[in-house]
Amino acid sequence: MASVALKSVSKQYGSKLVVEEFDLEVKDGEFIVLLGPSGCGKTTTLRMIAGLESLSSGELFFGEKPVNDIPPEDRNVGMVFQNYALYPHMSVFDNLVFGLRSRRVPKAQAAKAVSKVAKLLEIEHVLTHKPRELSGGQRQRVALGRAIVREPSVFLMDEPLSNLDANLRERMRIELAQLHARLGITTFYVTHDQGEALTLSDRIVIMDQGKVRQIGTSEEVYSKPNDTFVARFIGSPGMNLWNLEWTDGPDSILAGESVQVPTLLRSAMSRIGKVVTIGVRPEHLFLSSSGTGDVVVCLDVLAIERLGSHVQLNGVLTGNPSLTVVAKLDAGVNYRRGEKICLYAKPESVYLFDPLTERRVEVFGQ
Amino acid sequence: MITGTKKNSLGSLELDLVTNGISPKPKITSPKELLRVLKDRLVAYGLMFPALAVFVVFFYIPAAYLIYISFYHWGILSSATTYVGLKNFDILFAQPLFWHSLLTSLYYTVVMIPATVLLALAIAMLLRDGLNAKRGGLWRGAVFLPHVTPVVATSIVWVWIFNPRFGLANFILTSLHLPALGWLESQQWALPAVMIDSLWHSLGLYVIIFLAGMANVPKELLEVARLDGAKRHRVFYRIIWPLISPTTFFVVVLATVNSWQAFSQIYTMTGGPHGGAGGPAFATTTDALLVYQTAFTYLHFSLAAAMSLILFLIILTLTAMQKWISDRVVFYR
Ligand SMILES: Nc1ncnc2c1ncn2[C@@H]1O[C@H](COP(=O)(O)OP(=O)(O)OP(=O)(O)O)[C@@H](O)[C@H]1O
Ligand SMILES: [Mg+2]
Numbered sequence: 172m173a174s175v176a177l178k179s180v181s182k183q184y185g186s187k188l189v190v191e192e193f194d195l196e197v198k199d200g201e202f203i204v205l206l207g208p209s210g211c212g213k214t215t216t217l218r219m220i221a222g223l224e225s226l227s228s229g230e231l232f233f234g235e236k237p238v239n240d241i242p243p244e245d246r247n248v249g250m251v252f253q254n255y256a257l258y259p260h261m262s263v264f265d266n267l268v269f270g271l272r273s274r275r276v277p278k279a280q281a282a283k284a285v286s287k288v289a290k291l292l293e294i295e296h297v298l299t300h301k302p303r304e305l306s307g308g309q310r311q312r313v314a315l316g317r318a319i320v321r322e323p324s325v326f327l328m329d330e331p332l333s334n335l336d337a338n339l340r341e342r343m344r345i346e347l348a349q350l351h352a353r354l355g356i357t358t359f360y361v362t363h364d365q366g367e368a369l370t371l372s373d374r375i376v377i378m379d380q381g382k383v384r385q386i387g388t389s390e391e392v393y394s395k396p397n398d399t400f401v402a403r404f405i406g407s408p409g410m411n412l413w414n415l416e417w418t419d420g421p422d423s424i425l426a427g428e429s430v431q432v433p434t435l436l437r438s439a440m441s442r443i444g445k446v447v448t449i450g451v452r453p454e455h456l457f458l459s460s461s462g463t464g465d466v467v468v469c470l471d472v473l474a475i476e477r478l479g480s481h482v483q484l485n486g487v488l489t490g491n492p493s494l495t496v497v498a499k500l501d502a503g504v505n506y507r508r509g510e511k512i513c514l515y516a517k518p519e520s521v522y523l524f525d526p527l528t529e530r531r532v533e534v535f536g537q
Numbered sequence: 538m539i540t541g542t543k544k545n546s547l548g549s550l551e552l553d554l555v556t557n558g559i560s561p562k563p564k565i566t567s568p569k570e571l572l573r574v575l576k577d578r579l580v581a582y583g584l585m586f587p588a589l590a591v592f593v594v595f596f597y598i599p600a601a602y603l604i605y606i607s608f609y610h611w612g613i614l615s616s617a618t619t620y621v622g623l624k625n626f627d628i629l630f631a632q633p634l635f636w637h638s639l640l641t642s643l644y645y646t647v648v649m650i651p652a653t654v655l656l657a658l659a660i661a662m663l664l665r666d667g668l669n670a671k672r673g674g675l676w677r678g679a680v681f682l683p684h685v686t687p688v689v690a691t692s693i694v695w696v697w698i699f700n701p702r703f704g705l706a707n708f709i710l711t712s713l714h715l716p717a718l719g720w721l722e723s724q725q726w727a728l729p730a731v732m733i734d735s736l737w738h739s740l741g742l743y744v745i746i747f748l749a750g751m752a753n754v755p756k757e758l759l760e761v762a763r764l765d766g767a768k769r770h771r772v773f774y775r776i777i778w779p780l781i782s783p784t785t786f787f788v789v790v791l792a793t794v795n796s797w798q799a800f801s802q803i804y805t806m807t808g809g810p811h812g813g814a815g816g817p818a819f820a821t822t823t824d825a826l827l828v829y830q831t832a833f834t835y836l837h838f839s840l841a842a843a844m845s846l847i848l849f850l851i852i853l854t855l856t857a858m859q860k861w862i863s864d865r866v867v868f869y870r
Contacts, residue, residue: 221760221764222764223760223763223764242763243760243763243764244763244764244765244766244767244768245766246764247766248764249764250760250761250764252757252760252761254755254757256755256757256758256760256761258758258761258762258776259758259780259868260779260780260868269762269765269767269775270764270765270766270767273762273765273766273767273768273771274766317761317765321765321766
């Protein structure tokens with residue numbers, strides 16, 4: 172087991188910068204999730220940690236030891252690929268024992284380790300099967316087992332659940348969390364499913380186009396997004412963001428024609444400028460006001476999606492048809508297309524961003 | 538309107554599939570339909586005819602005729618043929634030269650198969666690692682080039698290379714302080730010289746086949762094996778070698794057939810154009826060469842036919858044996 176540190180790690184393919192100045196210190200046993208849209212460099216980062224890809228610049232440490240020049244076979248990392256990459260010509264047992272035998276673990280000891288892992292992952296009854304005779308979930312477990320059986324110091328997983336159906340994915344997600352709690356191996360986990368990210372992670376690294384946008388716990392990235400990208404990316408659906416010009420009134424600020432903001436946000440807004448980006452999460456919009464000083468958002472309803480537990484309202488700001496609004500409301504509301512309504516949000520659930528830098532500005536800070 | 542035409546075109550597509558023989562007996566409901574079906578069949582056979590005709594005229598008929606005359610006494614000048622039963626075979630089996638030619642062919646094949654597989658695989662492995670390199674294409678081209686050169690022409694070059702007095706082969710040997718060899722003039726080294734020529738000429742093809750087979754091994758498997766701590770040689774013999782076994786089997790079969798049939802390079806290198814092929818002292822007289830000489834030098838066509846039949850049966854048996862073995866060891870995904 173080991174702590175891992177990436178120090179301004181970059182990867183370049185030709186002239187294309189794929190990972191840029193990645194800085195991260197991971198504690199021993201921590202579960203790190205790399206989250207980001209397709210092509211943002213998650214897999215590349217993982218492959219650099221594994222040693223399958225060289226670093227263009229920067230340094231990588233396992234514990235105190237720099238590993239830049241150590242080949243993958245000597246790094247003692249376990250990796251689960253998206254398509255599992257099981258050895259198709261070997262039985263499940265041979266798949267599991269291959270890594271141990273490669274490292275010259277004696278036969279009897281290796282067999283014992285395999286049967287222990289097989290028991291842990293409940294694949295004992297398929298040990299003699301070939302990978303093609305297994306179900307998706309079983310293959311996934313074998314891939315997992317192959318990576319953990321030789322007790323790696325770092326565990327890498329590249330979207331390991333993406334090939335499973337929704338139910339199985341949910342179940343495996345819980346099992347992965349339990350497994351990590353039990354083994355405590357430092358883990359890097361790539362996904363673009365934020366449900367997985369939020370439940371599994373100790374910390375989430377949110378990436379976009381090779382750049383790290385934010386590193387933090389799921390609580391932090393949800394409630395304190397660094398910038399508009401993170402705000403829009405986290406949450407389902409993501410945060411409503413509106414670029415609006417504001418005018419100061421006696422007891423409220425009118426931003427655009429349809430958004431009314433309490434005056435206590437004035438100092439923050441004037442620090443930003445004439446135009447601000449206002450952000451409100453869909454789940455923080457309500458049908459009725461809880462009192463004075465609420466944010467008021469008026470919109471034209473365009474579509475209503477009934478999703479069982481709640482209703483999702485899609486619309487545009489009244490008078491600003493280019494700015495969309497999404498609201499997650501309690502089930503049972505009844506609106507029609509084209510109707511104009513106003514929703515309310517508590518002032519503390521409002522975010523302000525600088526439209527130029529796209530970074531968040533503390534509302535109640537200095 | 539639009540959906541209507543779409544439906545129509547889909548309908549006729551289904552009909553096409555049916556009339557093209559996916560369903561064994563198309564339902565013919567009207568004379569018009571019958572005409573359509575007939576026309577389709579006619580087109581299909583029409584398209585097949587040229588290739589089929591070439592095969593029948595130049596392959597199946599001669600092959601059948603060969604079997605036929607191997608049981609007859611048949612001369613190219615005499616019109617009369619007499620049935621002689623197994624007499625041609627009796628004559629062959631009584632001939633020491635016939636047995637000698639079989640042994641020579643066997644020797645040639647037994648050396649050529651492993652040499653081909655090992656060398657082609659080694660070159661393919663080297664090229665594979667350089668595949669993404671800038672000049673990967675150039676190297677592959679260079680390796681494949683000998684295969685597209687005419688055997689006869691390049692074999693003459695090899696005759697010069699193997700010239701015992703001023704050839705390149707002996708020059709290299711003596712520079713390495715090794716004894717010079719008689720090569721094509723020596724009973725012991727004539728066949729190995731031919732083998733070197735044959736390898737040079739045929740390896741390119743086998744290398745390309747191996748490269749294609751290796752391209753089918755998923756990259757992640759090799760990566761995961763390295764992460765599993767396997768060194769290069771272990772990755773090769775535990776992952777690559779088993780996964781390319783269908784390719785290897787194909788190469789072995791192809792090399793077997795090509796070795797038993799090897800003719801042009803032996804004929805050319807051992808002085809065929811001057812009438813002395815197969816020497817010195819029959820050291821390079823393989824089965825294929827003996828067939829040729831029996832037929833076209835000594836004009837014993839029936840004997841040559843019988844010999845060809847035996848050659849055919851040997852290759853058939855070997856291939857069947859290889860198939861039987863491969864079904865037990867080759868890994869198919
Ligand atoms: N070998 C390579 N050569 C050139 N460009 C590459 C190479 N590998 C990856 N890239 C590029 O690097 C970028 C990041 O790729 P990467 O696979 O890390 O993305 P990802 O975040 O894992 O995406 P996904 O979620 O789709 O798996 C992509 O734009 C990709 O085109
Ligand atoms: Mg990826």
